[in-house]
Amino acid sequence: MHTTLDHEKLEVYQQSLQFIAWTLPLRDRLPCSASVPNQLDRASTS
Numbered sequence: 001m002h003t004t005l006d007h008e009k010l011e012v013y014q015q016s017l018q019f020i021a022w023t024l025p026l027r028d029r030l031p032c033s034a035s036v037p038n039q040l041d042r043a044s045t046s
Contacts, residue, residue, distance in 0.1 A: 020044045
C-alpha cells in the first residue's frame with residue numbers, strides 16, 4: 001500500500017513531475033557537449 005505524502009498532494013509538485021517528464025525527451029535530443037542538457041537537469045530538480 002502506498003501512502004501519499006503531503007507534498008505529493010500539492011499541485012506544484014504534480015506540475016514539477018510533468019515538467020521533468022516533458023524535459024527528458026528534449027534533453028536526450030540535445031548534443032551532450034551543449035550545456036543545455038545539464039541546465040535542464042538542474043532546473044528540473046531545483
